[in-house]
Each structure stands twice: as structure tokens, then as C-alpha cells.
Amino acid sequence: MTATPGPQPATTPSGDASRRCDTQPTRKVLLAAPRGYCAGVDRAVIAVEKALEQYGAPVYVRHEIVHNKYVVKTLEKKGAIFVEETEEVPEGNIVIFSAHGVAPVVHEEAKRGKLATIDATCPLVTKVHKEAVRFAGDDYDILLIGHEGHEEVIGTSGEAPEHITLVDGPADVANVEVRDPDKVVWLSQTTLSVDETMETVDALKGRFPNLLSPPSDDICYATQNRQIAVKQMGAEADLVIVVGSKNSSNSVRLVEVALGAGARDAHLVDYAEEIDEAWLEGVSTVGVTSGASVPEILVHGVLDWLAARGYEDVETITAAEESIAFSLPKELRRDLRAEAKAATEG
Numbered sequence: 001m002t003a004t005p006g007p008q009p010a011t012t013p014s015g016d017a018s019r020r021c022d023t024q025p026t027r028k029v030l031l032a033a034p035r036g037y038c039a040g041v042d043r044a045v046i047a048v049e050k051a052l053e054q055y056g057a058p059v060y061v062r063h064e065i066v067h068n069k070y071v072v073k074t075l076e077k078k079g080a081i082f083v084e085e086t087e088e089v090p091e092g093n094i095v096i097f098s099a100h101g102v103a104p105v106v107h108e109e110a111k112r113g114k115l116a117t118i119d120a121t122c123p124l125v126t127k128v129h130k131e132a133v134r135f136a137g138d139d140y141d142i143l144l145i146g147h148e149g150h151e152e153v154i155g156t157s158g159e160a161p162e163h164i165t166l167v168d169g170p171a172d173v174a175n176v177e178v179r180d181p182d183k184v185v186w187l188s189q190t191t192l193s194v195d196e197t198m199e200t201v202d203a204l205k206g207r208f209p210n211l212l213s214p215p216s217d218d219i220c221y222a223t224q225n226r227q228i229a230v231k232q233m234g235a236e237a238d239l240v241i242v243v244g245s246k247n248s249s250n251s252v253r254l255v256e257v258a259l260g261a262g263a264r265d266a267h268l269v270d271y272a273e274e275i276d277e278a279w280l281e282g283v284s285t286v287g288v289t290s291g292a293s294v295p296e297i298l299v300h301g302v303l304d305w306l307a308a309r310g311y312e313d314v315e316t317i318t319a320a321e322e323s324i325a326f327s328l329p330k331e332l333r334r335d336l337r338a339e340a341k342a343a344t345e346g
Contacts, residue, residue, distance in 0.1 A: 028313040029306055030237055031299075032229035032289035034322045038222030040122030041066045041293045043326040044099035045075070047120040050332050051096060052079050060089040061096045062106070063151055065120065066293035067248035069270050086110055094118065099293075100151035101125040103158020118331045124190055124220045125152055129159050131214055135185050136160030140212070141178040143167050145200050146189030150249060153189055169196065173203040185212040190220040191250035191292070193257060194227055221324065222292045223250050227257045229319035230289055234261025237287030239279055242268045243298050244291030251291030263287065271298065272305035286311055 037045075044065050051059045057079025064072050064082060072082060086109040089095045094116045097106065101121040110117045121129075135142050142164045146153040157164045167176060167186075178184050186204060188197050197219060205211050217224075234240060240258035244251025251268055258266040265283075269275055280286075286306060290299050303314065327333060 026284055026313070027311045028285055028315060029303065029311050030233040030285060030287045031303070031314050031316045032226065032233055032287065033316050033318040034222070034225050034229065034320060035290045036292070036294050036296050036299060038220065038292040039322075039324045039326045040099050040124060040220070040222070043328060044120040044122065045071060047118060047329050047332055048075050048080050048096055049078070050328065051094060051118055054332070054335055055094055059094050059096060061098065062086055062089075062102065063098045063100065064247075065096065065098050067245050067251075068291075068293040068295075069245050070298055071293065071295065086113060086115070089113060089115055091115070096120050098151065099125070101129060101155035103155050105158055106155075116331075118329050120329055121155075122190070122220070123326050124218075125155070127216075128156055128187055128190065128214075128218050131187055131218075132156055132159040132164065135187075136163040139163075140183050140185045141165065141180070143176060143178075143184060143186045143204060143211075144188065145169075145186060145197055146192065147249060150189060152191065152249075156187070156189075167200060167204065170200045170203045173200065173207060176204070176207065178208065181208045182210045184208050184210070185214065187214055188218040189249070190218055191223050191248075191253065192219055193253040194219055194224055195257070195260070196253075220292075222322070223253070225320040225322060226250065226254060226289060226292060229317055230254050230257045230287070231261040232319055233287040233289075233317045234258040234263040234266075237263045237285050238283040239264065239285075240266040240287035240289070241275065241302055242266065242289055242291065243270070243294050243302055244268055245270055245293070248291045248293055251294070254289055254291060258287065269302070272301040275302070275305060277309070280309065287317075 048065050058081045061080050061082050083089060086106055091114050095110055096118045097120055099120055099122045132142055144164050145167050148166055148168050165176060186201055240263045242251055242254045255266045255268050288302055
């Protein structure tokens with residue numbers, strides 16, 4: 001709603017006053033779209049919530065369901081227990097596998113522990129797992145582009161450990177050894193920087209000209225869309241604030257993409273309270289986005305914090321429209337259908 005102007009001054013401002021107004025920087029926020037939850041994260045978080053509703057607390061989750069402090073703490077309050085290893089789950093309980101996916105050995109551990117499992121692996125990660133199994137079955141050497149120690153990389157590598165070699169960025173390409181340079185394929189972690197991944201691919205092709213590419217890009221649609229939006233606003237923004245946790249690969253990449261796109265400064269924060277007011281010195285335009293595992297409530301907190309400091313004008317920078325949704329894990333769908341049937345028959 002537009003405010004009605006109040007009474008106008010009887011005299012015009014002096015020249016000095018006019019100049020002061022002209023030089024006052026306009027403060028605004030560029031808000032990236034899309035941002036925040038992707039379909040895979042939404043599915044994983046809902047899976048934990050539905051499991052708690054369906055079976056009651058506690059429900060165990062192997063590793064963080066998604067890489068976000070707020071989400072994990074919220075689910076813990078509802079009764080989720082996060083563990084690092086499957087063996088930590090007491091026999092006969094339910095364990096949920098995180099959105100990042102797990103290796104086949106983890107499924108075997110759950111069977112030995114007599115655990116009921118709910119697999120909340122993002123379907124796009126599952127696609128990479130299936131590609132790894134297929135190429136390994138055809139006896140290819142698989143070069144997996146990703147970051148050592150990341151849960152998704154560990155899970156994918158576990159599908160065909162004897163065929164997979166990790167390539168952690170362009171600098172790692174010189175160390176790669178393969179059995180047959182004419183039978184090599186690359187796959188990648190889904191949450192990487194698109195630009196860095198293609199730089200690594202180009203370097204690999206320099207060594208292995210017949211390197212095969214996967215049938216479709218492994219970097220997920222959400223990661224790409226969020227990076228495109230940040231590129232569009234990064235050239236205009238003096239400062240970019242990315243909402244996300246430090247162990248979130250896609251959130252960390254957004255900071256790097258913002259700086260690469262021309263932003264003077266960029267920072268990753270979990271909460272608005274972590275923003276340093278010193279970052280705003282000389283800043284007229286602030287870009288705001290969030291990683292794919294970040295709920296919108298945290299973005300609103302940052303916008304409110306900025307508005308309280310004069311950055312009330314918000315302009316949305318839209319890079320893409322997202323309409324993808326994934327169904328719940330089959331284990332939950334089966335039990336939920338049974339519950340619904342029992343309710344109607346009762």
C-alpha cells in the first residue's frame with residue numbers, strides 16, 4: 001500500500017541539502033529466486049516428520065538428514081535422534097538414511113542390526129548411484145568429481161569402490177590414473193559449483209580425450225538454478241549474504257559463485273544474528289540467497305535484520321521457476337496408505 005504524502009514544505013531545500021540527498025546512497029536488497037529448500041530436501045525433512053507422526057519418538061537418523069543446523073535442532077526437539085553410524089541405533093528401531101545417500105554396506109549393516117529403514121536419499125543422488133553401478137557393470141573406470149569426505153561422495157563411491165576414483169577439483173586431475181584411457185567416464189557430486197565442475201571435466205578431457213560424459217548432468221537442477229540467480233545479482237551487489245550452514249556444500253559454493261560474479265564481499269551465515277554490521281560499511285546493495293537445505297524462516301530473519309538497518313527495498317531476481325516435487329520414500333507411502341485404508345474401513 002502506498003502512503004499518502006504529508007504536507008509539503010513551504011520553501012524548497014537549500015542547494016546544500018539537495019546535494020546531501022542526492023549523495024545519500026539508495027539502500028536495497030536483491031533477493032534471489034529460487035532459493036532455499038529443493039525438492040530432495042523437502043522430501044527428506046517431511047520423511048522424518050511423517051515417521052515421527054506415524055511411529056512416535058524416537059526415530060533415528062543416520063547423519064544429519066540435511067546439512068542445516070536449524071533443521072536438525074528442530075527435528076531433535078520433535079524426537080529425532082541423529083547418529084553417525086548405523087551401529088549406534090538400538091536393535092529393532094527405525095533408522096532413516098539422509099538425503100545425501102548411503103553405500104550398499106550401510107543397508108547391510110541395518111539388516112544385521114534388525115533395523116527398519118526409511119531411505120530418504122534424494123532421487124537425483126540415487127540417479128548418480130545407478131549410473132555408477134551401470135558403468136561399473138560395463139567395466140569403466142569412473143572418475144567421480146567431488147569433495148573428499150562429503151557424505152554424498154562416500155555413498156556414491158560405495159556403489160562401486162573398485163571402479164571409482166575421486167577427483168577433488170582441477171588440481172587433482174594430474175594424479176588420476178586409469179586402466180584404459182578409452183574406457184573412462186565422469187560422474188559428479190550433485191551440489192558442486194557448475195563452473196568448477198566443468199573446469200575439472202575440461203582438464204580431464206585434456207588427459208583423456210575419449211572421456212565419456214554421463215547421460216545427463218549430475219549437478220542437480222536446484223544447485224544450478226541457485227547459482228544462476230546468484231550470478232545475476234552478484235554483478236550488482238556490493239555484499240551477498242548466503243544463508244546456510246558451513247557443512248552445506250551447495251551453500252558454500254554460493255559464496256564462491258557470488259564472489260566470482262563480481263560481488264565485492266560475500267558471507268555465509270546460519271542466522272541473521274551472525275551478520276557483522278561492519279560488512280554494511282559503504283554498501284548500498286545487498287544480495288540475499290539461501291542454500292538448498294535452508295528453510296525460508298531463516299531468510300525472513302535476514303531480511304528483517306537488514307530492514308531494521310535501512311535496507312527495506314527488496315527486489316526479487318528470478319532465474320528460474322521450480323515446480324519439481326518428489327514423492328515420499330516408498331516405506332512411508334506404504335504405511336501411510338495402510339493407515340488411510342484402516343481409517344476409512346473403521
